[in-house]
Amino acid sequence: MSLRRSIDSTRATSTKKKSPLSSLVKRIFSSEAKMAEEEVDFSQLPLLDRFQHKNWKVRKEGYEAAVKAFEITPDESDPVFRPFNSDSGLWKGAAGDSNVAAQQEGLAALCAFLKYGGVQGAQRSRSHTIQPIYEKGLTSTRPVAKANAYEAVLLYIEVDKPDAVIEEILPALTHKQPKVIAATLNALTQIYHNFGIKVVDPKAVLKVLPKIYGHADKNVRAEGQNLTVELYRWLKEAMKPLFWSELKPVQQTDLEKLFEKVKEEPTPKQERFTRAQQAQMAAQQEKAATAGPEDEDEPQETAEAEEEPAEVDVFDLAEPVDAASKIPASFNDNINSSKWKERKDALDELFNILNTPRLKEGQYDDVVRALAKSMKDANIAVVTVAANCVEKLASGLRKGFSRYRSNIMAPMMERLKEKKQSVTDALGAAMDAVFNATSFSDNLSEIMAMLVHKNPNVKGETIKFLVRCLRSTRDVPAKDEQKQIAEAGTKLLTESTEQMRSGGAEILGTMMKIIGERAMGPYLDGLDDIRKTKIKEYFDTAEVKAKERPKPIVGPPKPAAAKKMVGGKKAPVKKAAPPPAEDPTPLQPKPTARAPPKTSAPTKPGLAASKLGGLKKPAASSMASPQRRVISDLSNADDEESAAPSPSKFGAGRGGLTSRSLAKPSAMPASPPPVPRDNGLGAAERAELEDLRLEKERMLSLTETLRAQNMKLSNEISELQNQNAQLIEDHTRDVLQIKAKETQLVRARGECDVLRAEIESTRKDSERYKREVSRLGRESIGREREDMMRGRQQYDEPSDNAYEESPARYSMHLNGNSRPGSTLQRTGSTTSNGSSRAPTARPPSNLSAFSPTEEKENAGSDGLAQAAMRRKISPPMGTSSAGRSPQRPQFGMSREQSSTSVNSGSGEGENWKRAAEVTSQLKARIEAMKARQGLTKPSY
Template sequence: MSSRRSLDAAPSVSTRTKSPLRLLVKRIFSSERTMAEEEVDYSQAPLPDRFQHKNWKTRKEGYEAAVKAFEVSPDESDPVFRPFNSDSSLWKGAAGDSNVAAQQEGLAALCAFLKYGGVQGAQRSRSHAIQPIYEKGLTSTRPAAKANAYEALLLYIEVDKPNDVIEELLPALAHKQPKVIAATLNALTQIYHNFGIKLVDPKAVLKALPKIYGHADKNVRAEGQALTVELYRWLKDAMKPMFWSDLKPVQQADLEKLFEKVKEEPAPKQERFTRAQQAQMATAHHAATNAPDDEEGEPQDVADVEEEPVEVDAFDLAEPVDAASKIPDSFHENIASSKWKERKDALDELFNIVNTPRIKEGQYDDVVRALAKSMKDANIAVVTVAANCVEKLALGLKQAFSRYRSTIMSPMMERLKEKKQSVTDALGAAMDAVFAATSLSDNLAEIMAMLVHKNPNVKTETIKFLVRCLRTTRDVPAKDEQKQIADAGTKLLTESTEQMRSGGAEILGTLMKIIGERAMGPYLDGLDDTRKTKIKEFSDAAEVKAKEKPKPVVAASKAPSGASAAGKKVVGGVKKAPVKKAAPPPAEDPAPLQPKPTARAPPKTAAPTRPGMRLGGLKKPTASGTASPHKRVISPLDIPDEDEPAAPSPSKFSTGRGGLTSRSLTKPSAMPASPPPVPRDNGLGAAERAELEDLRLEKEQTLRAQNSKLSNEISELQNQNAQLIEDHTRDVLQIKAKETQLVRARSECDVLRAEVESARKDSERYKREVSRLGRESIGREREDNMRGGQQSDDMNENVYEENPARYSLHVNGGSRPGSAALQRTGSAASNGSGRAPAARPPSNLSAFSPTEEKENAGSDPLTQAAMRRKISPPMSTSSAGRSPQRPQFGTNREQSTTNVNSGSGEGENWKRAAEVTSQLKARIEAMKARQGLTKPSY
């Protein structure tokens, strides 16, 4: 020290002219002071002081000491945690220590503090420690320091509130250094991978993704893609509405390729649990371990109390939108328009408004009533858009849509009668959305009503809807609801169409999957094996979300703990009643046989070597395929030692003293009335007993394998038999259908033959009539030509006297009022006789023959006019306005006869006959065409 004072007392030297000697001396003294400070022991100093020391080695030692102190603390209320809870800013320096070696230990100390310090320490230190963690810890060059930084964040999620931790991390996504952003994105990926989206809300992260994809650094974009893929594993397509529209098409395409790789992966599960979840699992594990055994006699597994993965949709992630205020005032006016185009445009505008993941609750009564009215619209395009609007409205409102269900459900189900598939698909999607907002109990009444609808399309689509409801519901139907569904499905099994019967079997199979085979048994009584097999197939293939939990079997009385091992036996998975120790053996068990004392064989020869020998009460399995309830595994510990006194054995294989080893391996002999005491030693050593045990186990395994093989063969044969029965039934039904078709075809063929025969007879009759008319017409013409005008007055008078009215009719062209009556009279006479009269008047002035009147009764006016012209008297040569001349009777009869006959010539007669013949042929062809024999010819 004297040298130091002398040096200080020396004259000062200017800083500009310091000598090298002075600088060297100063360095030496400074190093001495540093070494002196380092030699000071800070191990007894408080941990906060060591955390804030300026020497990094001291800080490093302090961090290491803190880790040891935290690990040996009994609980979080230990005094070692108090300084750090009162001054949480200490962790800001520890997590962001300037020295990388000290920082590594500081992050390890923070992890130990979070692990053992409890919730209070995590909540107080969160705001101080997270920023240095993502700024310096996640970007550290030391792998151990980086791993400790990630572990510290995961511990904050585990101990603290996860959403608060995410809020502290989000500012790092806007950091100016890209490496900090990339490291934070990687940390978020690990957080969601370990804890899942049920615990950590992904909304805030999803909103920040578009900005990440717009970053200039490729590493940031790559980490953003990895985070997006991890979120897709949990959310699937429900995450897309949050940010998908803000991405570029190229980015969307790249993400779709990455999504394809994880789309087929199983649903992810939470790998790391919070402290609260760990406490629940520990409680459940303790309860399951100490709870009574289940039906199979084994304690429940902890996995039984774990929750199923939760499905998240876009509704849970999106913000509600007020759609009611966006509906225009002209909507109700346009929806009631008489033009279908205006109605469809109004619904299209409504669809664009309600097409959002989440809709804010409001008054939509008028809108739903308008949509229900649109379900009855005649235009299917309007119906389809209305169904789409109902779907989006129900998905956007969720539970709030339940009050509109009664207004819209029945009209939609009634419209299922539409045969166009696009309409039924839209209606089905809308009904599924309504069901998702309600429950099975709310919709069961409408479903049961539509299952008995008269329209087959309505019944078919309702069956599909009911099956979808049973698969997606999370609530097990009540007993009365189960009965309604089962009765409806059983009734559908008797429908005439295969589609209906298959739908009924699918309903019953899905219900069986929910409530179990045992509960479904009463509903399947009376069904044949083929239908039961079909229902079982649908049950095995069904995937449901609601399952009836089996009720635990409560024992009638509990046995003492000491007797539980000996009294409780499980055979074939069925719990048996406890067996008392003093219970006598069954009657069928033989009494123990005594070995001959003189013929004691060596141990090797006395041991059985064949599994077929009866040893130790080993019995064949019963007919039911299960082992005998009296079978027991005998270990070497169960055989008494030679030095121990003989005691009554509780074994059920003996009636007195001794146990399994008291049986003789020789041929049984006569049993004495009261057997003497059995010697304890049967000559079997440990090796022989082990060999016996191996043989017994081998035989049991062989029998189990044989039973299993036989059971599988029986199941296969039953399935084949059921398939053959089903094929046989189908073939029989097809044969019967073919026979029915054949009988119908034969009857139709007989009817057609009768019609053809009738038409042939009518045709032949018409041909004979035409030929006869032609002959009669030719004969009359020739007779008229031969006679000329030489008819006598007497003949004319006879003709007139025979039928004066008829003569007057034909002379005057049938213009009198009585002409129609006279013609009907002639036709009636012709129809009554069926043939022409034998005698005809010789004069041309006579009336038509009955046959001619019959043929001309239904003819057209041209034919009637032609026939009238045939016998009409000649007109006067005067002007056309005059009436035709009347024939003169009395003295002018010859003149009248001459005038009547003068207008007839041979050429006109042939012409008239040809006209009549052609008209008759045309009528015959028309009649054949009406009967379907030939096509009409024109």
């Protein structure tokens, strides 16, 4: 063990002693290696190898060498750019180099490549470099590297397509590192600050702004506010509808405070321009440098118009929304409901669908017809919501709404009769939206018709609408339209109310602002000074967007313009060849082909452009400045006068042929011949120019005629559409009436069937009753016969007293003169042993009172009732006390009479005459009953 320990200690000692030597050896070898590396010259390597070298110093040196090589290239087609265009991935390593020092130079090399390499290099390297730039370049700790990164982004916008660059940058806004998002937002702010919204479309950025305000990092939210304020400087209030509703109220309040600081600032101007804009500006400067005195005198109205910033419209920023597919299928049923609440709810739902900055074109015919019908609604809440829907629909469709204008404009203007201000304001806003979607000429016919309306509210609101149209239109009204407006305004000056007179003066003053005081003068002739003063006040305060350019005053041509400097020397001027003598009318057009231009003779530089090129393109000559057109017209007129014969030679002057003396004229002092003016045009060209002028006049007149016809046809179409709508309503009403009549007819038929069934049942019952009555009648006859036979057997011989009484009663029954009290008497007596004797019966006087003829006549309707009554009055004879009910008083006889007759007629012995009388009465009754039944004819 001791030996082992000694060996280990010896080794450790030797190791400690050798450590300085080994370190020295290492230093020597490392220094030699460094010297070897220093001896190697990396500058001889190609740029591509140095860009990919593992040593950062070599890469840094390569980046610096690339910058120097790019700066000395003559153009973008130099061979030095070729390897970098073919292998664009090299710039990915340069923009995102791992070494910060090398990355700084790599970003500088990328900027030089974009600056001198042109569009091709930017397009090919864009997809490789944008991500390293916003991940490592914009977040670099070195200020120079960060500045180079921002400059590279701006150069990509300047050289490449801005939309494509923004599309590559936007993914950085969803990066997981907040510092990358904040740096990217700062880069977007600088892009819009330098290039503006006309070069870089802000739609894509506005869509992601609400997500930025929901980020957890405060630096990201702060940079988002800076970007929003920068966009507000360009877009103003037009940007709010795109994202404002998605922000929280606190965020909206904070932004409003920031907007107040820049709201009063003028619209910013573009500070940095793209390559295309730079080329255009250079061409304009070159053109201005080479322009002559005539071009310098032209008004610069076009340039001023271009420099004037145009208002940004939210319609251009928003994406179109397909609202037609979102309208519910129950809309038509709800809008035609009889309850106003359901109609208003349907319109509210439609308003929420249409409430978007831009709508996609679709089929809105049914919707517009429903809105036009709602304008006639009795409920003003429904009318107000319908007007709001029209406003949103017209604002969202713009030009696509023009085909619906004729259906909705007239009903809205008719509804202006409403006195409530909220309704008229909603209708006015809707009409303004329709006007902005169409043109002034399209709406003029409806406006002129409503200016003579009998309702003062309609007339007053129409005046206000016409004034708003004149102020907002960008097209100067045509001559006939100016005349219509001026006549209508002059007529309003004679109205009885101050409001109408002021409205007429405002219309005339606004029109004067558009066409000028000189053009408005003829329409104001005949007006008194008070009215002219009022019109002049409105003229001074009116603000319009369309102004007619006044025609320049024609003056003599400038003599200095005849000669121009070309290359520091005066251009030689040649006299124009006079027209041939054999052509007496050089100004008339010839049917032959055009004469070839004279290319050998030099012409003026100012008139060279208006030679045959001007004849081939007459539209281009109309775009020239007014001063140039006037000078050209004057020169042409002078040439025509010099080429045509003098009017005095043909007797059209003061003296004519008769004023000339026939004598030989005296010698006159020789005068130099007039020098003809050279305009570079031959006779054929002048004739063709005159042809083109006449053709232009004909085309203008044809255009005016077609415009008037178009207006007339539009009015007819509107009337026909209104008539069609009215016919549809009438047809619907007629169909509903027909359906109601059919329903009533079906009900009547049903009731008729029920009544027929009841009649049939009643008829069957009647037949059954007749059969029953006939059966009862036969039974009663048989029973009476049986009773009669029984009565003959029971009767004894008649007594004298009975014989004495019977003749009078018998004669009464036979003659039919019985009194009401005389009825058939039935008497009976009871023996001591209880047996009853046959009562003495007489035929009732009531039955004998009916003659057979009367009974036959009454056998129809009340025959049955009479037969039943007779059966009740005359019960069968021979009833006993055991088998029959007690005797009841006869019909028409009181109790006292019946009791008296029974007592008086009672007797134990009845007379045979009484029996004979009863027998004859029974026979008469039997005959009468047979006559009633139709068995035999009655015997008298």
